[in-house]
Amino acid sequence: MTRQTHDHAAEQAVLGAALLAPHVVGDLAATLNPEDFHRPAHAVLWQILIDRHAAGQPVDPITIAAYLTESGDLGKVGGAAYLHTLMQATPSAANASHYAGIVADHARRRQVVELGAQLAQLATSGADVADVVAAGRSMLDTATGGGWPTLIPLGTGRHLPAFPAEALPGWVADMAFAVAEFTQTPVDAAGSIALAALSTAAGGRAEVEVRGSWREPTNLYTVVVLPPGSRKSAVFAAMIGPLLDAERRLVELARPAIVEAELAAKVAGKTAERAANAAASSDDRGALLAEASAAAQEAAEVIVPALPQLVADDITSETAAALLAAQGGRLAVLSPEGGIFATIAGRYSGTPNLEVFLKGHAGDMMRVGRLSRDANHVDRPALTLGLAVQPEILRDIAQMPGFRGLGLLARLLFAVPVNTVGWRNVDVDPVPASVAATYAANLTTLVLTLADWTDPAVLPLTPDANARVLDIQRAVEPRLRPGGPWGHIVDWGSKYTGAVVRIAGLIHLGEHLRDGWGKPIDAATLDRAALIGEYYAAHALAAFDDMGADPTTRNAETILGWIERTGTTAFTKRDLYRAVKSAQFANVADLDGPLGVLDAHGYVRQLDPPARSAKGGRPPSPSYLVHPDVHRPAGTVHALDAHRRAA
Structure with a gap:
């Protein structure tokens, strides 16, 4: 028994x-x-x-x-x-x-x-027998009181929570889970891109009214961090494909009006030209000049609408600004690559241009210069970003001029999921047709329902929902103090509550596709948004830590990730090298520094090497034990650490 x-x-x-x-x-x-x-x-x-x-x-x-x-x-x-x-x-x-x-x-x-x-x-594992015996003695010491030291975190990138897709509207959650299963990618990718899709549909067309003059637009900047080969493009295609279909539908609906406006502009232009010619050839120009001037003014006032465009890819800041002006202040940049960061950092111009991305998130008035016309105003720009980037790009953007100082990084909701490559199931069912059809139909409905709103629909909060926002503000404020958990990302943390409110607005609109603008956002929706907000807070800490980490610490995190994914509790240095050999670890000696970091932080313990045989020969590979807490449930580790920090 x-x-x-x-x-x-x-x-x-x-x-x-x-x-x-x-x-x-x-x-x-x-x-x-x-x-x-x-x-x-x-x-x-x-x-x-x-x-x-x-x-x-x-x-x-x-x-x-x-x-x-x-x-x-x-x-x-x-x-x-x-x-x-x-x-x-x-x-x-x-x-x-x-x-x-x-x-x-x-x-x-x-x-x-x-x-x-x-x-x-x-x-x-193939370790030397004497090494195994030494390990047994060490284990016995531990079991009888030797113990392990308390883990000293490498950063907050370990034990990160998975994206709570269940908090999304049901039809969105179903699609996110189905796409994640079919592509064998972490649900974080599909979930974050789903939020970007909702933001594309609602951005610039709805705002959440919190209290007083505080309003939050419903557009987001989401960034998923995944290495090459992790099927980012497949996830993007599935989650944003319906947006492209909705865009084509908007073009079909707008084309008659565009044709009519083009014809009116052509007629007005011809009329103005004839009036000008008549005035030029007449001796009595006074009245004719007045008529020509009025005709020219009438021609200038005829505006031909641009073809509707919801989504752009890798564009420059100048193009983004021009498209925002043409599209009534709404545009989404959705891409499975992160090339746009290099573009706005000055790849082509040599000068960073972040204004459109800063104002496009905040909804601040923006002036857009055009070659053939006077500068135009975009009163409430609402730009959406939905990107997937490689870890190296994440580290690069931290060094790009102005990205941190001017506040662009503070506007990004980072998702840093565990890479599933190497542990994928190759025999999986495709996304159920009914799930994909419902997702496409509902996303198109949301786009078309809000398309005609020129002034954003205002979404109020119920009193209970407003109380939830106050609770979030009270919880966040102490974290922003110097030395607090968010003290080193105070720029990001200061925008946290606003991000939760925006997510709540998107969930609300997704739940009420045709009449969300006529209903207040309730407390339950705020709670769901807060759950997603907590996810992004944990991942933001990891992303900022990674952006600021030195290479040795990053390599230590890579090894720790291998330990966690494989459930390894003991290993030899030789086994580790075989598992992680890459450009990052080209030689066995490249493991020394990262293993030393892990040892110093309490994650692993090197066993005393056995005595060398008198016969000589190849020395045994060093062996390591893994701290048991590495494989403990994440909730336990997080909750205890959080309480200790608070205490």
Whole structure:
């Protein structure tokens, strides 16, 4: 009979005893760590209890519930009702140490199981037998108290959450999941591009009214970071194809009016020309000149509409500005490549031109110069960006003049998903025809419904939704302080709440395709947008860390990514080199620096090398053990780290 390595009832009893008799927390904290709890919510709550007890703060249920509500963590531990469940599940607070002993014993058993798995993996990896024996001794030391150090994060790029596509409108979520499955790409790519597609349909045609004069347009800048060969183009084709069909539909609808306007312009031009000729050949020019002037003015006032265009690809800043003016302030730049960054950085002109991309996001009035006419105004430009870039381009744009200082990077919603290449299933079903048809029909409906709005539709918030926005603002503000979690990306963090509001507007319009402009945005929609916002916040931290990381740290992150993807718990240096050999790691020696970084941060531990054989021969490859926390559920690691930073 296999014995379980956890006892949730004992964990509940420990926490319930602490809430019933707070004085026991100090005694139990000496022997019971948060990591000893099997259930992540229990680990988070125990960390909070011991931190508050150490600070001399009360740990009764009422104050703990209030603290968790303020920090936004109440839902992570099961809500206020669960605190009372914990107390009711405690037979006697006097037996707290006994319950703690049970929890600690199970934690040691799990540790032994993990260490045994590491030893088994090392034994089958081809490592030298003496190395395996040395590993066993090291594991025994660890299991009996040697322990592992607390992980020192390399950055926030590890354990990143997956895109919560379920928060999108149902028909959009269905398409995103189906495309991700068929292309065998992370859902992050399809989800982010889906948001860009919604932004293309609604951008410039709707604004969210938060409070007072604060309004947020419904256009976004999304950037997915994936390496070459990850099928970015296939995802783009599936997600934006319906937009191109909708664009053709708009052209068909507009063509009669364009033909009529062209004819009117031609007639007015001929009339003005005849009047001018008559005035030129007459001795009595006064009245004829007045007629010619009026005819010329009438001809100049005839405006021929441009053919509708929703989507552009790799264009210059000047072309983007001209298209925005021609298209009534709405345009999307959607591309599976990131060449546009080099273009706007001055690839052709030698001078960066970011104005259209800065004002196109904010909706600030923009003057557009034309060769044959006076400068035009674009009162509310609404530019959408939906791009997929390679990691190298992400690092390059951080160095491009003005991109950070002028605020372009602060406007980007980054998605940095795990690359699935090498772990893809080649035998998958295509996107169901019904899912693709519904997505195409609904996206086209949204485009056509909003196409005729010249002044943006105003989407108000319900009182409860406005309260949600205030909650987000209150939670964000402390993060922006110097030394806070977002202190080094304060430019991006300052725009976070606005981004969540914009996403809420897009979800709302996607849920109400034909009459979204006539309904307020409710609190549930804000909550869904906030879930997506949290995703982008985590990925923004990773993206900015990667943009600022030195090459050795980036290489260490690459190795750590391999460890996580493969579930490796022990490995030899030779095995690692075979797995990651590339231009990045051309020689075995290229692993030394990154492995040293991982060792210094506690992610891996090098085993003592076995004694060299007296017969000589090739020395054994160095062997490493992996910190168990690397493979722990991401929610546990994140929640504990977040609480410790806050504390």
